[in-house]
Amino acid sequence: MNPEPAPADVAVVGAGIIGLSVAMYLVTQGRSVLLIDRKGIAQETSAQNAGALAFSDILPLASPRILRQAPRWLLDPLGPLAIRPGYALRMLPWLMRFGLASRPSAYRASLQAQTKLMQLAAPAFHAMLARAKASHMIRQDGSLQVYESDAEFQSNLAGWQLRAEAGIAFEHVKGERLRELQPGLASSIVAGTFVPHWETVSDPFEVASALGRHVLQAGAAWRQAEVRSIAVREGGVELRLAQGDTVRAKQAVIATGAWSRQLAAQLGDAIPLDTERGYNTTLPPGAFDLKRQIIFGAHGFVVTPLSTGIRVGGAVELGGLKLPPNFERSAHMLGKAARLLPGLRTEGGTQWMGYRPSLPDSLPVIGHASASRQVVYAFGHGHLGLTQSAATGHLVAQLLAERTPSIALEAFRPDRFRWTGAPTPPEGFSEPSLRL
Ligand SMILES: Cc1cc2nc3c(=O)[nH]c(=O)nc-3n(C[C@H](O)[C@H](O)[C@H](O)COP(=O)(O)OP(=O)(O)OC[C@H]3O[C@@H](n4cnc5c(N)ncnc54)[C@H](O)[C@@H]3O)c2cc1C
Numbered sequence: 207m208n209p210e211p212a213p214a215d216v217a218v219v220g221a222g223i224i225g226l227s228v229a230m231y232l233v234t235q236g237r238s239v240l241l242i243d244r245k246g247i248a249q250e251t252s253a254q255n256a257g258a259l260a261f262s263d264i265l266p267l268a269s270p271r272i273l274r275q276a277p278r279w280l281l282d283p284l285g286p287l288a289i290r291p292g293y294a295l296r297m298l299p300w301l302m303r304f305g306l307a308s309r310p311s312a313y314r315a316s317l318q319a320q321t322k323l324m325q326l327a328a329p330a331f332h333a334m335l336a337r338a339k340a341s342h343m344i345r346q347d348g349s350l351q352v353y354e355s356d357a358e359f360q361s362n363l364a365g366w367q368l369r370a371e372a373g374i375a376f377e378h379v380k381g382e383r384l385r386e387l388q389p390g391l392a393s394s395i396v397a398g399t400f401v402p403h404w405e406t407v408s409d410p411f412e413v414a415s416a417l418g419r420h421v422l423q424a425g426a427a428w429r430q431a432e433v434r435s436i437a438v439r440e441g442g443v444e445l446r447l448a449q450g451d452t453v454r455a456k457q458a459v460i461a462t463g464a465w466s467r468q469l470a471a472q473l474g475d476a477i478p479l480d481t482e483r484g485y486n487t488t489l490p491p492g493a494f495d496l497k498r499q500i501i502f503g504a505h506g507f508v509v510t511p512l513s514t515g516i517r518v519g520g521a522v523e524l525g526g527l528k529l530p531p532n533f534e535r536s537a538h539m540l541g542k543a544a545r546l547l548p549g550l551r552t553e554g555g556t557q558w559m560g561y562r563p564s565l566p567d568s569l570p571v572i573g574h575a576s577a578s579r580q581v582v583y584a585f586g587h588g589h590l591g592l593t594q595s596a597a598t599g600h601l602v603a604q605l606l607a608e609r610t611p612s613i614a615l616e617a618f619r620p621d622r623f624r625w626t627g628a629p630t631p632p633e634g635f636s637e638p639s640l641r642l
Pocket residue numbers: 219220221222223224225242243244245246247248249250251252253254255256257258259260431432433434461462463464465466482483484485486519520559560561562563584585586587588589590591592593594642
């Protein structure tokens with residue numbers, strides 16, 4: 207009879223960008239890791255996002271201003287924000303919590319937490335890619351947010367002021383400078399904001415694949431399987447797989463993106479995780495001479511130059527994990543992009559929809575399960591999972607080793623919604639871009 211395989215130190219469930227980053231930090235520390243995913247390396251949301259390392263994107267989506275803007279957006283069924291009628295009722299509790307998290311006081315608290323996480327995110331991401339010998343996959347040409355009227359520009363100034371207070375560099379541009387940063391913009395675009403330290407990646411799937419290769423070469427074990435259930439046992443954790451067998455590990459990390467809610471519920475944690483579905487179209491390389499990522503904040507999408515092509519995407523659709531995609535949204539966005547970038551060649555694109563894992567207060571969950579300190583949750587990064595991936599990996603590795611985390615994790619606690627429906631409160635407001 208074959209002896210049972212020795213349990214891994216840590217089972218990391220989910221091989222999206224978050225699980226991969228966690229695994230990276232763990233193998234670097236010499237821990238034995240078992241990486242498990244039902245689909246493969248980065249086959250879901252982390253595969254085809256907009257590729258932004260949006261370290262300066264510190265403003266939580268849940269904000270007083272978005273509450274004012276959302277009703278107008280919702281009038282356009284293919285606009286930046288939509289709720290699928292078949293999902294509206296199920297989304298109601300999440301939306302109520304989102305409303306609470308958008309109060310000025312709660313918004314200010316989320317902003318502070320997001321800023322701290324972003325300060326950690328940039329150096330951690332650079333270090334992680336250097337370790338994976340993938341630093342060349344980072345593009346350092348900044349981003350350009352553009353505005354179609356002076357009123358739109360003015361309405362964004364409060365948000366830029368908050369970023370200035372956080373030490374983020376940017377330059378408001380008009381006229382020749384604007385068109386030098388991106389030739390070929392439509393004449394309706396009257397102003398922009400250039401963020402020089404904004405970065406993008408060559409292609410999100412390329413980056414995730416490089417991390418996956420590094421982790422496996424460094425000795426992590428791999429299992430393609432769906433984890434059906436998780437239970438805390440003496441000396442560790444037991445995962446039951448869809449194939450019927452079980453896997454044991456001393457510790458486990460749940461990094462299953464938008465699908466994490468059920469596994470957390472099995473450990474007694476009711477976490478109001480839902481999904482903000484997003485859409486894009488990737489056009490062939492050369493579809494436009496794009497100098498850097500362009501952000502059309504008022505329209506809720508971005509256009510990104512990637513090694514694999516030009517990606518036009520964003521928007522938020524609240525429609526859960528089961529309803530089929532509505533690719534009219536991708537087509538509609540592409541039409542808008544062609545109006546704003548008149549030379550854009552729109553033929554030959556590939557459409558995609560992904561499931562952003564989102565908490566109502568726009569912050570991820572990074573923390574221990576209430577049932578056991580041997581299980582750590584790492585999910586709910588919403589619009590910013592790629593950006594915050596390495597910081598999350600770093601923090602999760604610290605939690606598993608019972609070391610003091612580099613930043614306070616109070617705002618990211620899994621149980622923060624338990625009593626009040628929203629984290630702690632203040633004043634301030636700002637721009638609601640649904641950009642990524
Ligand atoms: C249109 C769009 C644009 C975006 N643009 C950006 C951007 O520019 N910058 C940025 O920072 N972020 C962006 N994001 C957000 C980012 O893509 C996500 O936050 C991030 O990919 C989430 O990573 P994850 O690892 O948590 O989830 P995923 O990548 O979804 O990974 C979860 C993994 O868990 C696996 N899994 C699920 N359940 C189980 C189970 N029971 N057993 C085993 N495996 C399981 C899945 O197969 C999957 O591989 C964008 C998102 C979208 C939709």
